[in-house]
Amino acid sequence: MQNLYFCTVKSVNLRILAFLGAFWLLAEVSNAQVPPYADQHLELHVDLAGTFVRAEPLPLPDPSEPAMPFAWKTVSNFAFGKNRGQLTMVADLSALHPYFRDRVQLLIYNCKKKGIELAIVETYRSPSKQNEYKAMGKKYTRSKAGRSKHQYGLAIDVVPMIDSVAQWDNRTLWRKVGLEGEKLGLRWGGRWRHLYDPGHFEWTGGLGTSHLALGMMPRVPNAQLYPCLQADIAELRQWWHQWDEHQMRELLEENTAVAGSMP
Numbered sequence: 001m002q003n004l005y006f007c008t009v010k011s012v013n014l015r016i017l018a019f020l021g022a023f024w025l026l027a028e029v030s031n032a033q034v035p036p037y038a039d040q041h042l043e044l045h046v047d048l049a050g051t052f053v054r055a056e057p058l059p060l061p062d063p064s065e066p067a068m069p070f071a072w073k074t075v076s077n078f079a080f081g082k083n084r085g086q087l088t089m090v091a092d093l094s095a096l097h098p099y100f101r102d103r104v105q106l107l108i109y110n111c112k113k114k115g116i117e118l119a120i121v122e123t124y125r126s127p128s129k130q131n132e133y134k135a136m137g138k139k140y141t142r143s144k145a146g147r148s149k150h151q152y153g154l155a156i157d158v159v160p161m162i163d164s165v166a167q168w169d170n171r172t173l174w175r176k177v178g179l180e181g182e183k184l185g186l187r188w189g190g191r192w193r194h195l196y197d198p199g200h201f202e203w204t205g206g207l208g209t210s211h212l213a214l215g216m217m218p219r220v221p222n223a224q225l226y227p228c229l230q231a232d233i234a235e236l237r238q239w240w241h242q243w244d245e246h247q248m249r250e251l252l253e254e255n256t257a258v259a260g261s262m263p
Ligand SMILES: [Zn+2]
Pocket: 150, 155, 156, 157, 199, 200, 201
């Protein structure tokens, strides 16, 4: 009889827990409008968002804010103490391929667990921005527009920070970050001999830029977790396109301003 009593109490507790759980889930779903996931992706996102909210690597975007790309977080030149050209940089994880984005969130989280804070320098990069780097010389990039993984949302540039100061020259720190990225299956630019680029991480699932330029996208390893991948990517591509056009206008305005200031 006593056992039965405990059973009943337990199940009541469980019911309360289940009720609270369902309430929490509903609240989370209504908060989880994080573009550019397609609607069907929300359920999965709730799991991810829960994980990352607890991990606190980044605040979730405010769902009341307008859709991308003009709500994307951006940074301007010299934001991290280096000349990165005049055109604005997108520093928003939402602009990345969904699978790669989740890997990067894990990288940020895992580094944070080890006491390393990462700042996001650049995620998606327009063809105009890529050409700007190309024109700035080999120290910046050897790739022209369309040849960098950044143009496909499959690359990111980060920098470790100590007391709000970017640690560009701290090789020990870079190595720790690089190894964390490699553990997650990311390709790390700190291994490149011709252009040592330790802040750069990318993932292409084995595809080259020639494949990506043809419109191919990598096969994700755990496809069952990304049931709406095609829809997500289609939506992302629209936003990339809008950003590209926006940045072409930015470039035009800049050129006009330069031409206007000439004697
Ligand atoms: Zn990069």
